[in-house]
């Protein structure tokens with residue numbers, strides 16, 4: 001079964017998860033169609049053997065074109081960060097995927113969801129994944145795996161500006177709350193493994209988790225070790241963080257939803273207790289900080305001035 005050559009669709013194909021998934025599927029000898037808006041960014045994937053449909057996931061016609069004649073899909077949703085109603089915008093992408101999957105009789109898909117999507121007490125950017133899961137779950141005949149992922153290491157980039165200007169981790173999560181974080185390469189690898197095995201039927205959920213014991217205090221300590229100087233954790237208020245994100249050009253609604261998610265994570269780990277089959281992702285955050293975050297902090301002009 002796993003030796004069959006299949007035709008896969010990867011949405012958000014030039015993003016962190018998508019890009020890795022495309023490479024891994026091509027390496028295994030499958031045909032891969034990539035979907036995103038920017039042809040220039042897609043070119044690198046075309047160069048390694050993918051075919052492209054250029055389009056916006058909020059345009060049903062474009063989504064329909066992307067869904068033609070595929071065996072399975074990796075589904076990732078995005079809203080516009082400047083949308084007045086980000087939740088609605090994000091859902092519209094899921095709605096278009098659901099319509100196209102129904103019309104084309106798509107057999108199998110993995111949706112990159114979020115830990116906590118099962119419970120609407122978990123707010124903000126967590127909750128919006130629950131909306132899409134619920135919609136995709138209504139598509140008849142679609143074998144769907146909702147892959148509930150932890151926060152991505154890349155989320156630290158939201159705080160790069162204050163890491164360099166304030167010289168501290170200003171993430172507004174309670175410093176000693178346990179948080180769940182994983183690498184996007186690991187998330188993509190789990191998605192690819194399941195898309196290649198096609199070992200799920202009906203509507204299923206799997207929770208994937210990062211290495212245990214992580215807090216923002218611990219992240220600040222790792223950063224401190226990697227940049228060779230003290231680096232405290234100094235959480236800003238949600239209000240200040242929303243203002244900071246808006247100054248950086250991000251829309252109010254997205255900034256509020258993001259902070260509602262931080263607030264959710266301040267209350268402790270977000271997971272469905274007793275859910276069987278959950279997976280632990282191999283990569284710890286240390287290497288990501290050492291190879292990506294620390295060099296970015298050290299390269300910033302303000303970081304040099306602060307020394």
Ligand SMILES: NC(=O)c1ccc[n+]([C@@H]2O[C@H](COP(=O)([O-])OP(=O)(O)OC[C@H]3O[C@@H](n4cnc5c(N)ncnc54)[C@H](OP(=O)(O)O)[C@@H]3O)[C@@H](O)[C@H]2O)c1
Nearest residue numbers: 012013014015016017036037038056057077078113151152
């Ligand atoms: N960040 C987290 O902590 C976290 C945690 C759990 C789950 N997730 C989920 O994981 C998903 C994937 O994250 P990621 O880091 O891989 O995303 P990413 O790197 O931000 O992905 C961006 C990709 O989406 C494409 N894209 C954006 N808007 C689009 C549109 N309207 N139509 C078509 N393509 C569009 C971009 O290409 P173009 O700009 O060229 O279109 C690019 O390929 C997130 O969207 C979220 O739902 C995230």
